[in-house]
Amino acid sequence: MTDQTSPSDKASLADRLAETGYIVDDTLAMALRLAIDLDRPLLLEGEAGVGKTEIARALATCLDTRLIRLQCYEGLDANAAIYEWNYQRQLLAIKAHEGDETDPDALETHIFSDRYLLKRPLLQAISEETAPVLLIDEIDRADEEFEAYLLEILADFQVTVPELGTIEAVTIPRVILTSNGTRALSDALRRRCLYAYVEFPDADREAAIIRARLPSIDESLAGQVARFVQALRKEDLEKVPGIAETLDWCAALMGLGVGRLDQDPEAVHQSLICLLKTEHDQKAVPPEIAARLVGQAA
Amino acid sequence: MTEAVPSQPDPASTVSRRITGFAAHLRLNGFRLGLSESRAALALVDHLGTDRPAACRLGLKVLLCSGAEDWNRFDDLFEAYWTRRGKTRDRISQADTRHVSDVRPAVWREHFGEKAKASGGTLDRASDGEPDDDDPGVGAKSRLVASRQDTIRRTDLRHLSDPDEIAEAERVALRLARALRYRLSRRYRLERRPTRIDLRRTIRANLSRGGDPVTLIGRGRPSRPVEIVLFVDVSGSMQPYTRFFLQFVAGLVGAWPKSDAYLFHTRLVRVTEAVRERDPLKAMAKLALVAGGIGGGTRLGDSLARFNDMYAKSAINSRTVFVVFSDGYDTGSPDRLARELARLKTRVRRLIWLNPLIGWKDYEPVTAAMAACLPHIDRFATAHTLDALAALETEWAAL
Numbered sequence: 001m002t003d004q005t006s007p008s009d010k011a012s013l014a015d016r017l018a019e020t021g022y023i024v025d026d027t028l029a030m031a032l033r034l035a036i037d038l039d040r041p042l043l044l045e046g047e048a049g050v051g052k053t054e055i056a057r058a059l060a061t062c063l064d065t066r067l068i069r070l071q072c073y074e075g076l077d078a079n080a081a082i083y084e085w086n087y088q089r090q091l092l093a094i095k096a097h098e099g100d101e102t103d104p105d106a107l108e109t110h111i112f113s114d115r116y117l118l119k120r121p122l123l124q125a126i127s128e129e130t131a132p133v134l135l136i137d138e139i140d141r142a143d144e145e146f147e148a149y150l151l152e153i154l155a156d157f158q159v160t161v162p163e164l165g166t167i168e169a170v171t172i173p174r175v176i177l178t179s180n181g182t183r184a185l186s187d188a189l190r191r192r193c194l195y196a197y198v199e200f201p202d203a204d205r206e207a208a209i210i211r212a213r214l215p216s217i218d219e220s221l222a223g224q225v226a227r228f229v230q231a232l233r234k235e236d237l238e239k240v241p242g243i244a245e246t247l248d249w250c251a252a253l254m255g256l257g258v259g260r261l262d263q264d265p266e267a268v269h270q271s272l273i274c275l276l277k278t279e280h281d282q283k284a285v286p287p288e289i290a291a292r293l294v295g296q297a298a
Numbered sequence: 299m300t301e302a303v304p305s306q307p308d309p310a311s312t313v314s315r316r317i318t319g320f321a322a323h324l325r326l327n328g329f330r331l332g333l334s335e336s337r338a339a340l341a342l343v344d345h346l347g348t349d350r351p352a353a354c355r356l357g358l359k360v361l362l363c364s365g366a367e368d369w370n371r372f373d374d375l376f377e378a379y380w381t382r383r384g385k386t387r388d389r390i391s392q393a394d395t396r397h398v399s400d401v402r403p404a405v406w407r408e409h410f411g412e413k414a415k416a417s418g419g420t421l422d423r424a425s426d427g428e429p430d431d432d433d434p435g436v437g438a439k440s441r442l443v444a445s446r447q448d449t450i451r452r453t454d455l456r457h458l459s460d461p462d463e464i465a466e467a468e469r470v471a472l473r474l475a476r477a478l479r480y481r482l483s484r485r486y487r488l489e490r491r492p493t494r495i496d497l498r499r500t501i502r503a504n505l506s507r508g509g510d511p512v513t514l515i516g517r518g519r520p521s522r523p524v525e526i527v528l529f530v531d532v533s534g535s536m537q538p539y540t541r542f543f544l545q546f547v548a549g550l551v552g553a554w555p556k557s558d559a560y561l562f563h564t565r566l567v568r569v570t571e572a573v574r575e576r577d578p579l580k581a582m583a584k585l586a587l588v589a590g591g592i593g594g595g596t597r598l599g600d601s602l603a604r605f606n607d608m609y610a611k612s613a614i615n616s617r618t619v620f621v622v623f624s625d626g627y628d629t630g631s632p633d634r635l636a637r638e639l640a641r642l643k644t645r646v647r648r649l650i651w652l653n654p655l656i657g658w659k660d661y662e663p664v665t666a667a668m669a670a671c672l673p674h675i676d677r678f679a680t681a682h683t684l685d686a687l688a689a690l691e692t693e694w695a696a697l
Contacts (some may be wrong), residue, residue, distance in 0.1 A: 030356035036339075037345065045366055087497040094501075108505060160419070181612055187330055189363035196370040236607075247639050280641075 003114035013062070022058030023205055023214045031196035032059060041175035043139075043155055043190065048199035049242015052178040055198075056135035059174065068173070070121035072142035079148065082159055084118045122150075123159050134173040140183045151189055203230045206246065213247050217254060224261045225250055226277070228233035228297035233273065235293075236284060241275040243277040249274040262298040265291055307526025313348055314340055319363070323379045329368055413664070422643050466697065468545045470684050477540035489620045525556040527646075529605070531624035533563040533596035539654045539682070546687055548573050558613050568609065598628040599635035606641050620646040621690075623681060624653050626668035633673050636670035650690075652681035 013036075014029040032055070035042035044052045056240070062066035071082055090111045096106055119127065125134040138146065138287060153159065157169035179185060179192060201291045207226035210217060229246045240251075252271045258264050269290045285293075322334040333469065342361055346353045355376060363369045398484055498517040528547050531539050547659045551559045551573045558570045605613075614620065623642065643649050656679065672678065 026352075027356050027359065034357055034360055041362075041638075064314065085498055087501060090501055094505070094508060106640065134665040144377070183612075187364070189330070191330065191335070193364075194360045195363045195365070195369065197363075202662070209438050267582055 001280055003257065016062040017058050018212065020058045020061040021209075022054060022213055023201070024055075025201070025205060026188075028198065031194055035194050036063075036174060037210055038194070039172060041177055043118070043177045043179065043180050043185075043192045043193035043195050044198050045181060045195070047200070047240060047242075048180055049240065049244060050198045051243050052198055053137055054243075056133050056176040059176070060133040063133065063174070064132050066128060067135060068121050068125045068128075068132050069135045069137060071137045072139050072146070074141055074143060076142045076146050080120060080152075081146070081150075082120050083161060084120060084121045085112070086116045086118050090116050090295055115165070117161070117164070120151055123167065125173040125175075126157050126171070127167065128171055128173070129145060131171040132173050134175045134214070136177045137155070137283065138177065138180055139177045139189075140179040140185060146185065146190055147186055151186075151192060153221075154192055198231060200230075200240075201243070203227050206230065206243070208241060210250055212246065214250055214254070217250055218259055221253065221259060221261070224294075224297045225253070226259060228277065231293045231296050232285070235289070237276070237281045237286045238278045239276075241277075242280060245275045245277075259292045260298065265294065268294060313343065317343055320358075320376075324362060324375060327371070329373055330364060331362060341344075396556060406437065433578055467684060471542045471545035471687065472549040475546045475552075476686075483614075485496075524556070525615065525617060526554060527618055527620045528557065528559040529557065529602075529613055529620065530561050530565070530621045530625075531596060531622075532561050533627075535625050535627045536598065536623075536654070539623075539675060540621045542684070543681075560601075560605060560609070562598070563594075564595055564600070565569050566601040584696045595629050596624070596627055597630045598624060598626070599613070599630035599632075599638055602635065602638035602642060606638055610642070610645060614646050616640075616645070616647055618646045619648045619650060619653060621650045623652050623654075625649075625653055626671065628667035630667075632666040632670040635667050636674065637673045639671050648676045649674060650677045650679065651675045652679055652690075654680065654682040656680035656682070660680070 013033055017024050017029070017032075031042055031044075034040070042053065046052055056069070059069055067215075086260065093111050093116070094213050097110075106155050120136070125132055125135075132263065136150070139150070142150075154175060156168055157172055160166045177189075203223075203226045207222045210222040210225060211219070214222075222275075226245065227247075229241060249271060252274050253261075253268070256267045256271060258267050258271075261268055265287065269287045272285060272290060273282070276285060317340050318336050321331050321339055325331050338361055339358055342357050342622055343354050346357050347353070356678070358376070359369070359372045363372055381385060495511075496515045500511050500513070503513050503515055504511050528550065530540075530543050532544075536543075545571075547559045551557050551570055558568070561567050561569050639649070679689070
C-alpha cells in the first residue's frame with residue numbers, strides 16, 4: 001500500500017500497466033492513480049471497443065489482486081448481484097435433520113448461516129482479504145433502481161442480509177464502472193465517481209498496443225495496421241472497429257503471412273472481416289476503398 | 299488535509315482561493331459541483347503538489363468532470379481560467395435564449411402556454427370536472443376520456459376553425475397522452491402474475507412442514523415498460539395537424555419516462571429535452587433549430603438516415619415502439635426512404651405509421667414514398683381525429 005500512495009508513482013503505474021500489455025495515456029493513468037489514492041470509484045465512458053473492460057483486468061494484474069466482475073443487464077437484482085441463499089443445500093439440510101428432533105429455531109439459524117450463503121460479486125468484493133478490483137461492467141444496462149442500490153453500497157461498503165445481520169467490508173475494493181451511454185446515468189452516481197472518457201488511441205499508441213500484445217509482429221506491419229485502422233475509423237461505418245478487432249486482424253494477417261499491407265491487397269481485403277462486423281460496413285469498404293486506405297497507411 | 303489549507307502561509311491560501319474560484323468558474327459553465335467537490339479539488343492539488351501543473355490539470359479533469367460533455371469542454375475552460383486566454387465565461391447559451399424567444403413560432407408558443415398551465419397544478423382536471431379523468435381505467439374499457447368532448451374527438455382536426463374549439467382539442471390531445479401513460483403503466487402492474495417460484499420465501503413458509511414445499515410462493519417480474527419514440531413531421535403539408543400532434547407529443551413525452559421525440563422537416567431535431575424542460579425560455583432555446591423550418595418542405599429519407607446514424611444506437615432497442623407521424627409527402631428519393639426504413643425496422647419492436655390522410659375519403663397510399671414504405675410498416679393507421687390518437691393505446695398496451 002505504502003509504495004502505491006506516493007504521488008511520483010503515477011509513471012510507474014503506467015509502466016506496470018504496460019508490462020501487462022495495456023498501454024495507457026496520461027489522462028487514464030492519472031485517473032487510475034487517483035482512483036487508487038483517493039479510494040473513489042472510477043467511471044469510464046467511451047465507445048464500445050476502446051478497452052474499458054480491459055483496463056480493469058490490467059489493473060488487477062498489475063496490483064496483483066483478483067478481478068471480480070459484475071456484468072450488468074436489465075432486470076439485474078440483489079439476488080444476482082449481492083447474495084443468494086443456497087436453496088438446494090438448505091432443503092437437503094432440512095431433510096437431513098428431519099428425524100432427529102432438532103429444535104426448529106436452531107434449524108432455522110443453522111440453514112441461514114454463512115455456510116449456505118452464496119456470495120455474488122458485490123458481497124464477494126467486500127469480503128476478500130486483499131482488496132480486489134471490482135469491475136461493474138455496462139452499468140447503463142442495469143435499471144435505475146439497481147443504480148441507486150449500488151450507490152448505497154459504494155458509499156458504505158456494507159451489505160445487510162436480514163437473516164445474518166450487517167456484513168462489513170473486510171477491505172475496500174477498487175471499483176471501476178463502465179458505461180456505453182445507452183441511458184443517462186444519475187447525477188448522484190456521477191458525483192460519487194471519478195470520471196474519465198476513454199477515446200480510441202492514436203496511431204502511435206495503437207501500434208504500441210499491438211506490439212505489446214503480439215510481440216512477434218513485424219514492427220512496420222504494426223505501424224501500418226495502426227494507421228490503416230485509424231483511417232478506417234473515420235469512414236462511415238455502423239460499428240467502428242475496436243482495439244480487440246485490430247488485434248484480431250493483426251493475428252489474421254500474421255497467420256496469412258502478410259508482411260506488408262501493400263504487398264497482398266487481396267488477402268488484406270478478405271481479412272477485413274475481422275474488422276467489419278456488419279453487412280453494411282462490409283459493403284461500405286469495397287476493395288478500392290481498402291486499397292486507398294492501405295495506400296494512406298503505407 | 300483540507301482543514302489545514304487556510305492556516306497555511308500565503309501562497310497556499312492563494313492557491314486555495316484560485317482553486318475555489320476555478321470550481322465556481324466551472325459551476326457557472328454548467329458543471330454540477332458542490333462544496334464537497336471544491337474541497338476534494340483542494341485536497342487533490344495538495345496531494346499532487348502545486349509544482350506539477352500538468353498533473354494537477356489531469357487530476358482536476360478526472361475529479362470534476364462527470365460526463366462526456368464536461369470532459370470535452372474542460373480543457374477550454376481550464377485554459378480560460380488559468381491562462382486568461384479566451385472567454386472567461388461561456389455566455390452563448392444565455393444570449394441564444396433571449397434571441398430565439400422572439401422568433402418562436404405560434405405553434406410552440408401555445409404549446410408552452412398550455413404546458414406551463416398544466417404543470418402548475420390540476421387546472422385542466424378541475425375545470426372540466428370529470429370523474430372519469432381521475433381513473434380512466436375504470437368503467438371505460440376502450441375509451442380513455444369519455445366526455446362531452448366526444449364531438450371534438452371525432453371531428454377531423456383539419457376542420458376545426460373556432461379558436462375555442464382548437465384550444466379544447468389541444469387540451470384533449472394533451473390529456474389523452476397523459477391518460478395513455480396512466481393506463482400503460484397501471485396495466486402491467488395489474489397483470490403481473492407469478493412466473494417463477496420464489497425459493498427463498500417458499501422455504502421460509504414451509505419450514506414448519508419440514509421443508510416440503512407445500513405452499514408455493516411465486517414471484518413475477520412486472521413486464522418491462524414499452525419505450526416509445528415519436529417521429530413527427532412538421533412540414534408544410536402537415537400544418538393543419540401539427541399543433542395537435544405537438545400537444546400529444548408534449549403530453550406523452552412529459553409523462554412517459556421512456557419516450558423520446560424528434561421533429562423533422564428538412565432537418566431532424568431531438569426535442570425530448572426541450573419538451574420536458576420546465577422553463578419555457580430554455581425550452582425555446584433548445585427548439586431554435588427546428589423553429590425556422592416548421593411549415594417547410596419534407597426530407598423524410600434524410601431525416602431517417604440522420605436518426606439511424608446519430609441517435610439510433612442510444613434511442614432505440616428491441617422493444618421500442620417507433621411512431622412516425624407523417625403524410626408521406628417526401629421530396630427525397632423513395633428508394634432511400636425505403637432503405638432507411640428497412641434499416642430502422644430491423645432494430646425496433648414495432649413500427650407504426652400514423653398518416654392523417656388515411657382518414658380522408660378515398661385516400662390511397664399512392665405517393666411513391668408511401669408505397670415504398672408500406673412493406674416495412676407494422677401498422678398503418680390514421681391520426682386525423684383525437685379518437686384515432688386514443689386508439690393507439692390498445693396498440694401499445696398489447697406489447
